[in-house]
Amino acid sequence: MNEKERLKKALHHEKTDRPPCICPGGMMNMITTDLMDRSGITWPEAHLNAEMMADLAQANYENGCFENVGVPFCMTIEAESMGAKITMGDRVHEPHVTEYALHSVKEWEKIRPMDMNSGRTKVVLDAIRILKSRNLDVPIIGNITGPVSTASSVMEPVIFYKELRKKKEDAHKYMELVADEIIRFARAQIDAGADIIAISDPSGTGEILGPKLFEEYAVHYINRIIDHLQAEKMGVIVHICGQMRNVYAQVEMIHSDVLSFDSCVAMSDAKKHLKKHVLMGNVSTWTLEFGKPEKVEQLAVKCWRDGSGIISPACGLGTKSPLTNIQAIRLGIRKATEEKVEV
Amino acid sequence: MTTSKEELLNKLSECVLEMEDEEVVDVAEEYIEAGYPALDGIMEGLVDGMNKASELFEEEEYFVTDILLCSDAMYAGLEVLRPYLPDEEEQAAKPVAVIGVVEGDTHDIGKNLVKIMMETAGFEMHDLGRDVPAEEFVNQAEALKAQLVCISTLMTTTMSGMEDIIELLKERGIRDNVKVMVGGSPVSKKYADDIGADGYSVNAVEAVRVAKELLNIA
Numbered sequence: 046m047n048e049k050e051r052l053k054k055a056l057h058h059e060k061t062d063r064p065p066c067i068c069p070g071g072m073m074n075m076i077t078t079d080l081m082d083r084s085g086i087t088w089p090e091a092h093l094n095a096e097m098m099a100d101l102a103q104a105n106y107e108n109g110c111f112e113n114v115g116v117p118f119c120m121t122i123e124a125e126s127m128g129a130k131i132t133m134g135d136r137v138h139e140p141h142v143t144e145y146a147l148h149s150v151k152e153w154e155k156i157r158p159m160d161m162n163s164g165r166t167k168v169v170l171d172a173i174r175i176l177k178s179r180n181l182d183v184p185i186i187g188n189i190t191g192p193v194s195t196a197s198s199v200m201e202p203v204i205f206y207k208e209l210r211k212k213k214e215d216a217h218k219y220m221e222l223v224a225d226e227i228i229r230f231a232r233a234q235i236d237a238g239a240d241i242i243a244i245s246d247p248s249g250t251g252e253i254l255g256p257k258l259f260e261e262y263a264v265h266y267i268n269r270i271i272d273h274l275q276a277e278k279m280g281v282i283v284h285i286c287g288q289m290r291n292v293y294a295q296v297e298m299i300h301s302d303v304l305s306f307d308s309c310v311a312m313s314d315a316k317k318h319l320k321k322h323v324l325m326g327n328v329s330t331w332t333l334e335f336g337k338p339e340k341v342e343q344l345a346v347k348c349w350r351d352g353s354g355i356i357s358p359a360c361g362l363g364t365k366s367p368l369t370n371i372q373a374i375r376l377g378i379r380k381a382t383e384e385k386v387e388v
Numbered sequence: 389m390t391t392s393k394e395e396l397l398n399k400l401s402e403c404v405l406e407m408e409d410e411e412v413v414d415v416a417e418e419y420i421e422a423g424y425p426a427l428d429g430i431m432e433g434l435v436d437g438m439n440k441a442s443e444l445f446e447e448e449e450y451f452v453t454d455i456l457l458c459s460d461a462m463y464a465g466l467e468v469l470r471p472y473l474p475d476e477e478e479q480a481a482k483p484v485a486v487i488g489v490v491e492g493d494t495h496d497i498g499k500n501l502v503k504i505m506m507e508t509a510g511f512e513m514h515d516l517g518r519d520v521p522a523e524e525f526v527n528q529a530e531a532l533k534a535q536l537v538c539i540s541t542l543m544t545t546t547m548s549g550m551e552d553i554i555e556l557l558k559e560r561g562i563r564d565n566v567k568v569m570v571g572g573s574p575v576s577k578k579y580a581d582d583i584g585a586d587g588y589s590v591n592a593v594e595a596v597r598v599a600k601e602l603l604n605i606a
Contacts (some may be wrong), residue, residue, distance in 0.1 A: 046485055074545060137545070143519070202496070203496075203500060206453045206456055206497070207456050247542070248495070252451065256450030257450075285572070287573060307573070329542040330574065331574060331576060331579060334548075360544050363545050363548065
């Protein structure tokens with residue numbers, strides 16, 4: 046069973062020899078400075094060059110970290126293409142927004158349509174095409190930034206959050222437009238060769254929005270995106286940040302195959318509440334950066350035992366996380382699999 | 389017939405709790421015209437409403453978006469009442485804190501909440517914004533003679549920026565002049581201890597308690 050087949054089965058509740066160990070990319074960053082040193086490809090250059098982006102993504106797999114490749118390595122592609130100003134960051138800091146394009150949801154008409162043929166949007170699509178052309182055994186994950194997170198990167202988040210309640214009509218027009226732009230980008234990623242689409246929406250959490258707005262905005266527009274993707278894809282992963290105890294019922298409505306979440310959510314608790322989805326996660330990124338490899342191995346196996354069908358970090362990796370810790374996720378799962386076989 | 393002070397205070401509090409950022413201005417103006425003291429209007433009206441909102445936030449009845457709207461109403465009311473504060477109240481020494489989000493991170497919702505809650509509790513907050521280099525934290529803390537440095541991050545990738553700030557405070561020889569508080573979703577008590585921070589809080593309401601504890605304020 047190669048990595049692609051294993052993930053494909055795991056995505057759809059089918060039996061596998063062991064759970065796959067993946068890290069999608071995007072907000073769920075899998076790039077570390079150790080990996081940059083090994084591959085000789087560094088940030089911020091790799092955010093701007095398709096060949097470098099593809100090579101760095103592949104280095105992650107070749108160095109025994111995760112059983113997938115994935116691009117990009119940030120969550121600013123959509124916002125930049127829609128008009129926000131971005132700094133590319135440096136070796137340890139991810140690209141991030143420095144200037145917003147809109148001051149109010151009322152200005153929704155000012156959003157610039159995403160251009161698939163220029164800038165970093167094209168870099169990402171080209172990187173996927175390059176990875177596809179290499180015929181790897183591992184799945185290619187295309188990442189998009191969720192609708193609430195993109196919307197609150199194109200405009201000042203504090204105003205945005207308030208207007209979700211105070212200017213509902215315009216807020217929905219704005220969200221619809223943002224979601225439709227994201228759909229075009231995600232579809233282009235699938236056309237370019239992405240097997241899976243991962244959507245991370247860290248700014249659209251139940252903790253920030255509360256159950257009502259979470260359903261009205263986050264769930265609604267995430268589903269709009271998922272429903273408009275091509276049928277010919279391996280699956281869709283949605284990552285939700287923060288505590289979920291107030292929004293389990295709403296999370297259950299999300300149309301993805303997989304739900305991934307933070308380490309603050311106990312996998313066993315999530316398993317109790319969420320019956321439809323395959324669960325993914327949630328090895329503490331704190332332990333991955335500051336803990337010992339043995340501890341990481343234990344945590345990975347615990348996630349598996351507690352009901353995770355796909356083992357992954359709980360959030361984006363800290364760029365200074367040591368390579369041995371990252372490798373320990375997969376190592377732990379493989380060791381546990383062999384032990385099981387012996388019994 | 390004028391409305392009683394008690395009634396107006398209740399109304400001020402309610403306006404904040406119900407996020408009425410326009411009505412609160414009318415009520416505050418009526419309160420001043422009736423000749424009641426501004427300080428009571430702030431403490432027993434606006435701040436009372438904000439405190440009730442934070443109780444609901446702790447009980448998970450209110451969420452971040454609600455708190456942001458409540459604070460808008462509180463600040464709108466404050467703008468009316470503040471000019472009527474007697475000078476000695478206006479200049480009464482408040483504990484000074486700088487607050488900001490570490491370099492590389494632009495997520496400032498958590499930081500904004502902490503700032504709102506601490507302002508409500510009587511701290512003088514200097515907001516350095518987001519994506520703030522360690523140097524800037526330390527320079528401002530020094531220049532403002534801050535007693536507290538509050539550092540926030542929402543991303544694992546930028547967490548180590550907190551440690552850089554603490555190291556820099558030591559290098560400049562002012563580590564002992566300030567208490568350092570950290571927070572944000574990837575941060576834990578253990579991490580706070582490991583990097584030598586003085587306090588950690590899990591949310592914005594808790595942050596006020598921690599800050600008061602660190603500075604020995606009742």
